[in-house]
Amino acid sequence: MPLTMAADPRRVPRGRLLRTSSFRLTLLYAGLFVASLAVLLGVVYLEVRAYAVELQDEIVGRELHYLRRAARDGGPHALEALIEQRLQQPLMKSMRYLLQDRDGRVLAGNAPAQAPVEGRFWFHMPKGDKPHQQRRVRAHGLRLEDGRYLLVGEAGKATEEFAALQRALARDMGYALLAALALALGGGALMSHLLLRRVERIDRDTRAIMLGDLSRRRPVGAGGDEFDRLSASVNAMLERIQAQVDALRQVSDDIAHDLRTPLGRLRQQLERGQRLRDPDALHAVLERATTEVDAALRTFASLLHIAQIGSDPRQARRRPLDLSTLLETLAEVYQPAFEARGQSLTAAIAPGLEVDGDRDLLGQLFANLLENAGRHCPEGARIALDAAADGGGAWVTVADDGPGIPEAERERVFRRLYRLERSRTTPGSGLGLALVEAIARMHGARIALEENAPGLRVRVRLPGAAASPSARG
Numbered sequence: 001m002p003l004t005m006a007a008d009p010r011r012v013p014r015g016r017l018l019r020t021s022s023f024r025l026t027l028l029y030a031g032l033f034v035a036s037l038a039v040l041l042g043v044v045y046l047e048v049r050a051y052a053v054e055l056q057d058e059i060v061g062r063e064l065h066y067l068r069r070a071a072r073d074g075g076p077h078a079l080e081a082l083i084e085q086r087l088q089q090p091l092m093k094s095m096r097y098l099l100q101d102r103d104g105r106v107l108a109g110n111a112p113a114q115a116p117v118e119g120r121f122w123f124h125m126p127k128g129d130k131p132h133q134q135r136r137v138r139a140h141g142l143r144l145e146d147g148r149y150l151l152v153g154e155a156g157k158a159t160e161e162f163a164a165l166q167r168a169l170a171r172d173m174g175y176a177l178l179a180a181l182a183l184a185l186g187g188g189a190l191m192s193h194l195l196l197r198r199v200e201r202i203d204r205d206t207r208a209i210m211l212g213d214l215s216r217r218r219p220v221g222a223g224g225d226e227f228d229r230l231s232a233s234v235n236a237m238l239e240r241i242q243a244q245v246d247a248l249r250q251v252s253d254d255i256a257h258d259l260r261t262p263l264g265r266l267r268q269q270l271e272r273g274q275r276l277r278d279p280d281a282l283h284a285v286l287e288r289a290t291t292e293v294d295a296a297l298r299t300f301a302s303l304l305h306i307a308q309i310g311s312d313p314r315q316a317r318r319r320p321l322d323l324s325t326l327l328e329t330l331a332e333v334y335q336p337a338f339e340a341r342g343q344s345l346t347a348a349i350a351p352g353l354e355v356d357g358d359r360d361l362l363g364q365l366f367a368n369l370l371e372n373a374g375r376h377c378p379e380g381a382r383i384a385l386d387a388a389a390d391g392g393g394a395w396v397t398v399a400d401d402g403p404g405i406p407e408a409e410r411e412r413v414f415r416r417l418y419r420l421e422r423s424r425t426t427p428g429s430g431l432g433l434a435l436v437e438a439i440a441r442m443h444g445a446r447i448a449l450e451e452n453a454p455g456l457r458v459r460v461r462l463p464g465a466a467a468s469p470s471a472r473g
Contacts, residue, residue: 026188034181041173049166056138056154057120063095064140064152071144079150083108096125096137096153107148116149117141125155198227202234209238266292318443323353323394323462326363327387334370342379345370349387353394355462357443362462365439368432369398369458377402377455393463401455410449 071079083097087110097109106113112125118141124134139153208216217238218231266289273285331347338345355362366385373383377400386397405413414437440447440460450457 026184026191030181030184030188033184034177037180038173038177041176045166045169045173048169052165053138057140060120060138060140060152060154064142064150067097067150067152068142068144071150079148080108094154096139096151096155098141098149098151098153100149102147104149109151111137111139111151111153114151116143118143123153202227202230206234215242263292263296318357319359320354320356321359321362323355323362323396324349324351324387326359327353327366327385327396330363330366330370331385334367334374338374338383341374343374343377343381343383345383345385347385349385350389350394353387353389355394355443357462361439361442365436365460366396366398368436369460372432373398373400373402373456373458381455390461393461396460396462397457399452399455399457401452404452404454404456405449407451413449414447 067079067082070082074082079099083099086092086095087097096111098106098111098113099108100106100113100116104113104115114123120138120140123137123139125137127133127135135155137153137155139151141149141151144150202218205216205218217235220228220231220235222228269285269289269292273282273289276282276285327349328347331345331349335345370383370385373381377383381400381402384397384399386395386399388395413433415434437447444463446461448459448461450459
């Protein structure tokens with residue numbers, strides 16, 4: 001299925017915007033915010049309403065208490081006279097009074113007759129100037145000691161003002177909720193749009209990478225937000241992939257270059273064997289062909305070994321080992337081989353060096369360095385194997401006075417199948433130092449190729465190595 005490049009990230013389809021996780025999350029937060037605001041405004045509304053009612057109850061209660069005490073102190077007809085007197089006062093226009101006898105007949109007041117209700121309550125009565133409209137009255141009624149019913153209510157300007165305040169508050173709360181919801185949705189849409197634009201840019205770059213453009217990198221801003229950290233991680237991943245692809249390409253080229261010659265010789269020998277009739281000559285040709293095949297198989301086995309080591313550094317069986325004993329054993333094993341070539345090997349190994357590592361792999365590392373030195377040095381060359389503690393680690397040095405490696409080639413020799421031009425006529429596959437580098441990287445070691453004037457000095461620093469207590473004692 002062909003891949004197509006992403007559309008312009010500045011233009012985000014509306015349907016896709018509404019399906020984004022950021023917009024849905026914004027809707028959730030908007031709903032929670034609006035619900036919280038509604039609860040808050042509702043509490044404010046109820047508190048204002050309760051305060052208004054409480055104030056009215058206080059006014060009515062004081063008036064009722066005053067009239068009740070006057071009825072008790074002034075006799076049976078004093079209360080009617082006092083109510084009529086109160087109705088004549090301008091400050092009492094908002095008050096409503098009702099005094100009824102036991103049979104429900106109105107004795108005094110300006111409120112309509114009604115069934116006696118004791119305690120605080122609301123009732124409605126027509127407005128004086130607008131009979132078709134009802135006025136809400138907050139009242140308090142009680143039964144007097146002589147059986148009469150007394151009601152006092154408040155229905156003046158204060159009640160109307162509180163009612164208007166409640167209506168305005170309810171209206172404003174509705175507007176506030178709508179405004180909050182609109183702002184939340186608008187802000188969520190804007191935030192989702194901005195986030196989606198950044199995601200679209202990442203999608204565009206990843207699609208370009210999928211099409212083979214491994215050189216593309218994500219820009220990393222100075223803000224250090226989540227997208228910047230993601231871009232930095234993606235760039236690091238791409239660097240690693242690019243390095244692996246380059247290494248694979250280099251290995252492929254080196255395999256094609258280095259195996260062409262032995263495979264060509266193998267073909268020539270097999271063609272020559274087809275023309276031979278002498279069994280001894282044919283047997284010699286087959287032996288040489290077998291040698292060529294074995295060399296190719298060793299090359300592929302070495303490549304597989306390096307790949308296995310580099311694929312998972314944790315696979316090494318790392319445990320404490322005596323590095324001094326390991327190096328002394330290698331010196332003893334390789335001493336006769338160097339002498340047979342007319343070369344000399346000297347060892348200066350500090351006793352009691354310990355390191356945490358895989359004994360077999362570390363043995364292969366230093367064996368490869370020794371073999372590499374002996375293979376590329378002429379007769380009479382001197383090779384030195386030194387090891388010493390260095391703070392929290394240990395330096396192991398393999399030095400020779402041979403032809404050395406040019407400084408410009410020292411980084412390249414760690415590539416798989418890479419060989420110097422002067423070494424292509426000597427036995428070897430170009431994998432020795434590549435294997436050394438893989439084992440060293442697995443153990444967290446550092447390798448340095450230095451000038452020995454003349455020759456080459458290879459220094460390997462292993463972390464975690466130190467002199468044992470017996471050596472320090």
